[in-house]
Amino acid sequence: MSKLIIFNHPLIHHKLTIIRDEKTNTKDFRQSVNEIANLMAFEATRDLTLKKVETKTPIALATTYTLGCEVVIVPILRAGLGMVDGIQSLIPTAKVGHIGLYRNDETLEPQLYYAKFPSTLPDATVFLVDPMLATGGSAVAAIDILKKHGAKKIIYMGIVGVDQGIANLQKHHPDVDIYLAAKDERLNEKGYIVPGLGDCGDRIFGTK
Ligand code: PRP
Numbered sequence: 001m002s003k004l005i006i007f008n009h010p011l012i013h014h015k016l017t018i019i020r021d022e023k024t025n026t027k028d029f030r031q032s033v034n035e036i037a038n039l040m041a042f043e044a045t046r047d048l049t050l051k052k053v054e055t056k057t058p059i060a061l062a063t064t065y066t067l068g069c070e071v072v073i074v075p076i077l078r079a080g081l082g083m084v085d086g087i088q089s090l091i092p093t094a095k096v097g098h099i100g101l102y103r104n105d106e107t108l109e110p111q112l113y114y115a116k117f118p119s120t121l122p123d124a125t126v127f128l129v130d131p132m133l134a135t136g137g138s139a140v141a142a143i144d145i146l147k148k149h150g151a152k153k154i155i156y157m158g159i160v161g162v163d164q165g166i167a168n169l170q171k172h173h174p175d176v177d178i179y180l181a182a183k184d185e186r187l188n189e190k191g192y193i194v195p196g197l198g199d200c201g202d203r204i205f206g207t208k
């Protein structure tokens with residue numbers, strides 16, 4: 001079974017409070033989502049492979065390390081876009097793929113409308129990012145698509161999840177490590193996370 005990491009870090013708690021607050025405006029919401037993604041990425045990248053290199057310092061030769069693998073960040077549109085800059089600021093060489101999915105309001109089933117990936121996907125460590133893990137349907141569908149396109153090493157990064165979504169993801173993709181900033185109580189009858197933070201895509205892009 002893969003890893004399930006739920007963060008318990010003062011800075012992440014502080015920023016979660018900002019994005020949960022219904023009074024937070026679009027600019028501060030988007031900034032805090034990116035900052036949480038940045039803090040999470042520091043830990044979620046812990047197992048990336050390294051390449052040993054010799055580096056000449058002003059004093060002597062040193063044995064040093066650089067990233068030894070390709071990194072691809074794949075946001076699930078729209079809300080996942082809000083996490084990309086925070087991760088890419090740590091890994092500027094990362095490439096970015098996109099998966100467009102939206103949940104049908106009634107069935108809550110994910111509908112695919114877009115998929116585009118860099119050609120390095122099969123050899124890369126892929127960070128699938130989406131702030132909300134509710135039923136888990138979107139994450140499961142996104143990983144199905146990534147695997148169909150050859151991705152082998154996939155890490156899921158979300159901000160708020162619930163047991164139902166975590167269990168769904170672990171059942172369908174037991175090889176995928178899951179990183180979440182918080183685990184909430186439950187889903188309501190409309191499939192929203194309680195207490196959650198509302199509709200994340202709308203809050204990032206100011207569409208409501
Ligand atoms: C939200 C969210 C996830 C999905 C989670 O997207 O960003 O992608 O719902 O729900 P699930 O775990 O039940 O699948 P939404 O469909 O609202 O699209 P949007 O990001 O374009 O607003």
Ligand code: URA
Binds near residue numbers: 193196197199200201
């Ligand atoms: N998608 C959201 O944006 N928020 C939720 O609470 C659940 C799914």
